[in-house]
Amino acid sequence: MHELSIAMSIVELAEDEAERRSVHVDAVHLKLGALAGVVKEALLSCYEIACESTPLKGSRLLIEDVPVVIFCPECQARRPLDSVQLFCCPECGTPASEIVHGKELEVVALEITECAPNPV
């Protein structure tokens, strides 16, 4: 169960960005590959915990699932995989170990609102 430390890294990353831009984060958009080794449901509940007592408290984590896409050496083309239990081209059946997508664990965007300027 390493989702909590992953969630804490996400919060930290978003906090840094927010601080640098003086903005408030409402939501974090995350790309999560099927081969990233992270369980989505566990990550979502850990995110809430990780946000506690940070400026991100109350923010949402929006996860976009990224399916596995392999490069087929025979077809010379990218193909989405039917199952993560079989790394073969779904078109021609050639074994394929080159992964194009599916390992993503990436914060792609933040939904933000500008912080009100401090009264002078």
Added chain:
Amino acid sequence: MRPEPRLIEVRKNVLKQNDMVARALRERFRTAGVFVLSLVSSPGSGKTAFLERTLTLLRPNYRVAALVGDLATENDALRLARSQAPVRQITTGTLCHLEAAMVQNALEGWSLNELDFLFIENVGNLVCPSSYDLGEDLRLVLISVTEGEDKPLKYPTIFHSADVAIVTKADLAAAAEFNREIAHRNIQAIRPGMMVFEVSSKTGEGMPECLAFLAARLAESRRGAEAI
């Protein structure tokens, strides 16, 4: 009036911090000329026994050392110390995997350029360690014949993060009714072309082939380093 929310692009890898440390470690290992291997597997599949045997067999000809991750005990480090190789323990507490920074801390004060091989034994876990690069040159995933042939299908992610598979406890294969053909087929289904060694750390069966492979990889990496 509440300002309008807007979307800003970030595009940052969540494990950036770990990856940066791992990259620095890899560079340090390369400069020192040490070949680094990590071992991952489920608990009880024989990482420590394999490592003890490997260290003992390599030690007459190579300078070897090991880092071993464990949740709570120092038992593994004590076992490995029997090989006479320098061994350091990383006690992770409740953390279920090693991270690059832990490896970095554990290496403090060690002269890496006096080593040929450094082994890093991860915490027994087939899930969490897959996400963390430790800067190693080669990751070995171990499965024992007593675990069932479908381990690769159940844990495709860790098999994808590894380079070589080691089937351990080969001396128990008959008793466990281990189906070699199915196991190999499953490994190849997940990771086509993956190299597989079958060994028994107890009897030594299969160890020479595996160690010859490691020696060849060390030589290869040194040739590569010289070319640069």
